[in-house]
């Protein structure tokens with residue numbers, strides 16, 4: 001297994017994913033992962049759960065059958081300032097917050113608009129990672145976004161599903177990956193699984209990481225230890 005921690009996956013709480021939290025965790029364990037972040041969509045995604053779901057995620061045990069369960073979300077960026085759809089009281093209680101642009105939550109604008117939105121999100125202290133920034137629907141100034149991520153020590157996601165569901169993502173992701181290498185910026189390799197079989201899938205991202213000789217120490221979820229250290233960098237003290 002190339003990764004030890006899944007950083008991006010959805011459960012039935014998202015409204016368009018098909019397994020329970022426990023099914024996802026047990027599948028991650030079956031595949032030999034050591035940790036999994038449950039990152040359901042924020043409330044602005046049609047059919048997804050309310051912010052109370054995220055607020056209450058602390059009831060889920062930290063470990064289930066020996067696998068670490070991280071409390072996360074994939075918040076929706078709802079304006080070009082980079083504001084998101086989950087309130088601070090819930091965000092505070094989460095371990096790992098991804099913020100992403102989705103077409104059902106925000107229309108596409110100009111490169112300037114999208115860049116501003118992502119940088120606004122990067123500046124938010126409760127956000128740790130920008131989800132699928134390679135999406136061609138929201139073209140960005142990649143170097144500006146990568147440099148902002150460097151300044152705030154945030155991670156940029158290279159999303160394996162993007163290569164299948166977001167047409168023409170690949171060229172953008174390659175460029176982003178090269179910029180992250182050039183500037184020493186963290187990446188997260190998320191599967192974006194909406195069904196348990198996809199947990200831990202990162203075959204295309206993995207291929208690119210090897211091809212472009214991306215430094216393994218900048219991959220936040222390469223090992224459980226590296227993920228815990230990344231969270232620690234953001235004030236989250238989680239014991240293994």
Ligand SMILES: [Zn+2]
Nearest residue numbers: 010014041194
């Ligand atoms: Zn989804």
Ligand SMILES: [Zn+2]
Nearest residue numbers: 074100131132
């Ligand atoms: Zn997404």
